Amino acid sequence: MSVRIQPGNFDVGAEIAQLQGNDRGIGAIASFVGIVRDVNEGDRVSEMTLEHYPGMTEKAIEAIIAQARSRWQISDALVVHRIGTLKPAEPIVLVIVASAHRGDAFAACEFIMDYLKTRAPFWKKEQSATGPRWVEARSTDDIAAERWRLKG
Amino acid sequence: MVTILYFARLREALGRNSEQIPLPPAVRDLEGLRAHLVARGGSWAQELGPGKPVRAAVNQSMAVGDMPVADGDEIAFFPPVTGG
Numbered sequence: 447m448s449v450r451i452q453p454g455n456f457d458v459g460a461e462i463a464q465l466q467g468n469d470r471g472i473g474a475i476a477s478f479v480g481i482v483r484d485v486n487e488g489d490r491v492s493e494m495t496l497e498h499y500p501g502m503t504e505k506a507i508e509a510i511i512a513q514a515r516s517r518w519q520i521s522d523a524l525v526v527h528r529i530g531t532l533k534p535a536e537p538i539v540l541v542i543v544a545s546a547h548r549g550d551a552f553a554a555c556e557f558i559m560d561y562l563k564t565r566a567p568f569w570k571k572e573q574s575a576t577g578p579r580w581v582e583a584r585s586t587d588d589i590a591a592e593r594w595r596l597k598g
Numbered sequence: 599m600v601t602i603l604y605f606a607r608l609r610e611a612l613g614r615n616s617e618q619i620p621l622p623p624a625v626r627d628l629e630g631l632r633a634h635l636v637a638r639g640g641s642w643a644q645e646l647g648p649g650k651p652v653r654a655a656v657n658q659s660m661a662v663g664d665m666p667v668a669d670g671d672e673i674a675f676f677p678p679v680t681g682g
Contacts, residue, residue: 480682496681497606499674502658527681539682559682565660567674568681569606580607583651583678 447515447523449507451498453530456540465522465542472521476551478541478559484534486581489574494581496529496538499567503527510561514543517557518550525558527568557594564591600631600667605676608652611645621669628654629663631673651678 526540545551570581603616625631636643655674
């Protein structure tokens with residue numbers, strides 16, 4: 447289980463291979479890559495800058511992974527989140543979950559991402575034609591995280 | 599002393615990313631500390647006042663208003679998170 451916060455890009459294939467390692471018990475690997483969009487709230491976005499709370503960010507994501515482990519059978523998991531200035535089409539976040547079976551891998555991957563959106567201390571500031579603005583939290587993200595309370 | 603950190607929009611609006619203050623004797627919890635900061639007036643009242651969407655952490659864990667704060671704690675105030 448590991449968490450990395452970094453300015454640089456990541457190589458999805460290399461990360462998957464690294465996570466799989468020599469574990470012959472792994473039967474499924476699910477991954478999610480979040481990408482910077484060029485439009486938000488109807489405005490063109492030319493770039494965005496991510497700020498985070500060093501120390502707490504890693505702890506918060508580790509806690510989310512630990513929760514996922516308690517709910518699903520997971521062999522290993524990785525979260526890489528980028529910080530600093532990113533342009534549209536650039537990858538921003540990577541979640542990989544390895545498991546014996548796909549059901550656990552899919553569910554845990556989505557759970558980690560939904561919880562990260564509402565619990566990990568990152569903030570986005572975007573540059574658009576109307577100038578810089580802080581991205582507002584979405585209530586749909588809270589709803590996405592909340593629904594995991596209702597099902598296992 | 600307590601260390602208070604501010605992030606994102608709050609950091610910009612309050613003009614600082616951190617400060618250390620002696621914990622006022624009357625302040626026992628997060629809500630008390632927030633009220634103490636709001637009493638500074640100006641942008642403090644504007645940014646941290648009632649109804650503002652402010653989140654907080656005590657010693658790097660998300661916390662709500664009745665979370666006790668004590669000497670030596672690291673407390674952070676920030677807007678709702680927008681990562682991912």
